[in-house]
Amino acid sequence: MSLRASEIIRPSDSAELELLIGDALENRHSLEIMGAGSKRALGQIMDVDKIVSLSRLTGITLYEPDELVLSARAGTPLAEIEAALAEHDQQLSFEPPDWGALLGSDIPQSIGGVVGGNLAGPRRIQAGAARDHVLGVSMVTGRGEVVKTGGRVVKNVTGYDLCKLITGSYGTLAVATDIILKVLPAGEKVRTVLVTGLDENAAVTAMTEALSSPYDVSAAAFLPENLTGRSAVSYISDALASITAIRVEGPAPSVEARCSALRALLGTHGDVEELHFHNSRKFWQEIGNVTPFAEDAGAVWRVSVPPAAAAEVIQTIQDSADAEFYVDWGGGLVWIRLLNEGDDGGAAKIRGAIKTFSGHATLMRANADIRSQTAVFQPQATALEALNQRVKQGFDPANILNPGRMVLVDRGALDAD
């Protein structure tokens, strides 16, 4: 079904959304749910009757810096929230990346989309993902009911933590209308220690040493030599060698002390350099935003594995495919671009390579043909998949919210229905 932009419905408050979903439920209309729409190219191909955008559901509704809490309507641009936080030297510590360039969208992303996808940037290893910072959610479920969960305080165990279910559910359970977030002070100073010339094995070893040290590392990444040229940070692009990067943040005297301790620790592995505030910021944005793979074509995978497994996973994939990669989260996150992805986007090769480890692989970017026949999100074991479906039915029994966005629907079976 093709849809014109004029068919996008933009409710202006929770009540309108409630009516809209009630109506869809009654008429069995399926809805594509989006925040601002910047990540529509992520997920399975859907076949829906109507599109609902939260772009009119905007505005910060509460911000109390001393209480470390901010609440905003789901369609609020992330940039607006980050600007408000910056005025008080605070931040969303999970460092939400901007995947716009990777996904071919120039629409500024909304906080609803950030939460819906459970985004997390390089600071994931220290501060957690969106899931760890959502304190409360108001939503309209697929049953057309207004439900709220959580609260506006940072410590709360009252009732089931439905915030966790909503975060990362890509709008398939309920449509969030208001989101309450935990916010934290931003580090006063930022520095990145660079080690040049390591291979992926040595890099993972070095990152493990740094992350096992008491120096409170807030990010650890590895960029192979063939990708350094794509960085806008001249220290990186001029390196002519692979880069292993370790970030520290905090009060100035602490950052300086930790930086020199890390230089001493990592100096045994290779030559050591240092990035200061602006270059550091630029570099980690590139890592989080997948900038090294944004320009070129080819399927892009986001692979979460035990950190120590990274080098082996990379080697297995490179043995069977023409692939580029880089590593974030100290080894725990491997980004892969396949140069000849094949009909399945490389799913068999990528998922085969992580099979012996715990983990999951998400097909972040691929053309519609591939996404209509390949599971974008990691397929679950049978019992777990059945449980997921029962959870979904509890929220959206008629399957009207983003139907099939997270699970590959067998089209043959659908047609025969």
Add this chain to the structure above:
Amino acid sequence: MEMPEPDATTIARRAAIIGVLKRIVPETSVIAEEEGLRAYECDGLTAYRQLPLIVVLPETTEQISQILKYCNEAEVKIVPRGAGTSLSGGALPLADAITLGLGKLNRILDIDYANRCVTAQPGVTNLAMTQAVESDGYYYAPDPSSQIACTIGGNVAENSGGVHCLKYGLTTNNLLGIEMVLMDGEIIRLGGKHLDSGGYDLMGVVTGSEGLLGVITEVTVRILAKPPAARALLIGFESSEAAGSCVAAIIGAGIIPGGMEMMDRPAIHAVEEFVHAGYPLDVEAILIVELDGPEEEVDFLVGRVDGIARQSGATSVRASRDEAERMLFWAGRKAAFPAVGRISPDYYCMDGTIPRHQLPIVLKRMAEASVRYGLGVANVFHAGDGNLHPLILYDANVPGELEKAEEFGAEILTLCVEVGGVLTGEHGVGVEKRDLMETMFTEIDLKQQQRVKCAFDPGQLLNPGKVFPTLHRCAELGRVHIQGGEMRFPELPRF
């Protein structure tokens, strides 16, 4: 407190159930004699007691799977239990339910420094997780005050916190993976040694679900390198308002201390008399602020907090000069509950969270209620995250006083909700706060939570009577209502 009416037919089948359990686990692992059952009649909420139908102590995941599968088919209820330290009655037995004790699953299975995690069976104590890795310079961050006894499985079920959770997070933020058994006996794994989920974050919703969704049989948590330095400041204030604004100023200055605890006058006096920690007695409130991290950072921040405290009107500021003094500052806070136990025959520990700026109002109204009920109250407070622990003083031997204490407690928690807070910050709902859930949630909110329960346990056999004030049958919850009350889509598959 009313519990669901015990099912007479289950009680009548007791002998047959014991027979089946003895075929699944060794005979000595089934406790059926009253003397043995007595040890399990309550958890940390000792005001409520009930002998379980039977206690079973399995040793393997496979045995748990068989027990649950049998109970699911035979419609026998299960109450999972770790160490039984819950303060909200989460492990309170039911007359018609088997108490499933996980104490025999007490081995650490894997210490993995390369991936910075530890995998353990659910019956390992919280402290043992840290002890297993401490000689190598690591620790497990969440440290509930019951950490010597409470189990890691129970920590997951309750999403336990501790004094360090503002900086290091609750259990949910430190958990990487679990293995659990569903009520139908199915064994599933959520998470692992990697981060985040490829599907719905079921591990996130299981954490803190108070034993209502499944039985946790294995836990993988992340461990952290021990901070090289820690120092504490002991700060006295003429009013709790001044202490509260000092907390706000510290956080406003961008400092997240490793721990930040407040105590009010009655708590300070009870503690000082007990442990002689050197707390100032001429103040209305004290703050203990602990900074941890690299040496340079700690020294720098101690200086900054010292300055902020003086600007906030502190009457005394002392920074610990050595480890012994730091431990002394903490000794008082850690002994707060037993110290209060010395000045009162019984005390009832509450656990609400409030937006911090509401503290003066809440303390004032609590003091008024204290007069009205004729019961004393001492306050210890995780000041950084707004988590209050009022201790209501009463004497259980005086008829009616327990009920009065409970009523006072309910009033405090309702007040927490009224000022924008929540019923429980870390102790859980259990049976204790079950009937207050409607002060925080609408019926629709609670029904939606129960639909999650139905996805995991459609027969509602796991820990019934806890958390939710009203039980609805899953078939009823599955129906879709639209305006006018007409039921839609009867043809859709239901669970």
